[in-house]
Amino acid sequence: MVRFGIIGTNWITERFLQAGRTVEGFEAAAVCSRALERAEAYAAQHGVPHRFASVEDMAASGTVDAVYIASPNALHAEQAIRCLDLGLHVLCEKPLASNEFEAAAMIEAAKRNGALLMEAMKTTFLPNFEAIRDNLHRVGKVRRVNASYNQYSSRYDAYRAGTVLNAFDPTLSNGALMDLGVYCIYPIVRMFGAPKSVKANGVMLESGVDGAGSLLLQYEGMEAVVAYSKITHSTVPCEIQGEDGNLVFDKMSEPETVEWRNRRGEAETLTRPQSEHTMRYEIEAFMELVRRGATESPVNSHEVSLATIRIMDEARRQMGLVYPADRNRP
Known part of the structure; x- marks a missing residue:
């Protein structure tokens, strides 16, 4: 117990x-x-x-x-x-x-x-994430990862009406990167480690947080493209592109379907049973x-957590997104 x-x-x-x-x-x-x-x-x-x-x-x-x-x-x-x-x-x-x-x-x-x-x-403990990792070798040399999480926030309606709820409050270290972007960044770090460089853009809101944004994570011989948003919605799937094939899955945060595809159009379903209580x-x-x-x-691991927060710190620096909590840093 x-x-x-x-x-x-x-x-x-x-x-x-x-x-x-x-x-x-x-x-x-x-x-x-x-x-x-x-x-x-x-x-x-x-x-x-x-x-x-x-x-x-x-x-x-x-x-x-x-x-x-x-x-x-x-x-x-x-x-x-x-x-x-x-x-x-x-x-x-x-x-x-x-x-x-x-x-x-x-x-x-x-x-x-x-x-x-x-x-x-x-995400990193889900059976379908394990299916992605277990079949990563089948795509050959990885050249690009397309990861996205764009989900219109129900709290954004209140924001548009003039009320700033917790989700868009910088004093709570909130915003789209911290809420949704992390779901893309963390699994990428778990699979590929820390990137060599980070380039970031953000759509800033008047409250002082980001409503949406994108990151380009540069690795040796590959790149990861991250798109996230709390002010728009998308159903575009995610993809790991390799020289010999692709892994395509529906959601980065909570993959429910996973498929391997090659250049000849052949496909194989890799989806595993997964509890609804993810x-x-x-x-x-x-x-x-x-x-x-x-x-x-x-x-x-602690290493994955630190690498992820470093990426988000650098992304925020480039976007000009500063939290009151940042004042406590030396």
Whole structure:
């Protein structure tokens, strides 16, 4: 049994709970919120037995082994470091932090305390992502990756009407790159490592965050083209192009269909069975690491998290996208 404390009360924590309850040994033990009334209401709604107004009280209670952090991006580092220093393992929603400085401090806290810190990027644990990686050799020498995640945000309607919700608030380290672009960048880094160079463009909104953007990641002999948006929508598939064939899949964040194609027009379906509760695979992996006493995931490693946040830091620098959290960097 791994007992989880939940930090954050929103739609993604509901998905987490739904997925976790399909995993043997998962227990939702506590909810933590600075507003105790909110924690109590959320815990009662979802059948979670314990509620706390502080991480310190939750850790001291002895009711949890690990925490799942799904608070706004700007709070990830502070909350994760406090949890790690209190001896709790941490599964932290993507992006891991606001910037590289914060991410490095989180990783240092994990090492200092011998605790597990893993970024909750579900994509890299999905059976269909594994299908892509397992068949990568079939395309021959990779020359280009086309990765996109363009999903019109329901919160953008409110923005257009004059109300800036969390998704478009720079004080929370939000915006399209952090919310959607990361789903393209992280899997690319997992497959191909850190790029040699980054070129970025962004469509900036008046609130101070990006509504859409694109990145060109340059590798030795290949490039990765990333397009993301919260202000437009697209159903264009993603593709890995090689000299001997292509891998085509429907979505970068959550591939549901995967196909291999060659230049002669021949195609083969590579799609694997995959749970509708797509977060369950990262939860299973995290729980197994906790049981083994591991302090780092070999899949969602600290190295992958740092390489990803460095790319996003550089992209933001080129776009002129600055967060209040950046002021804490040396």
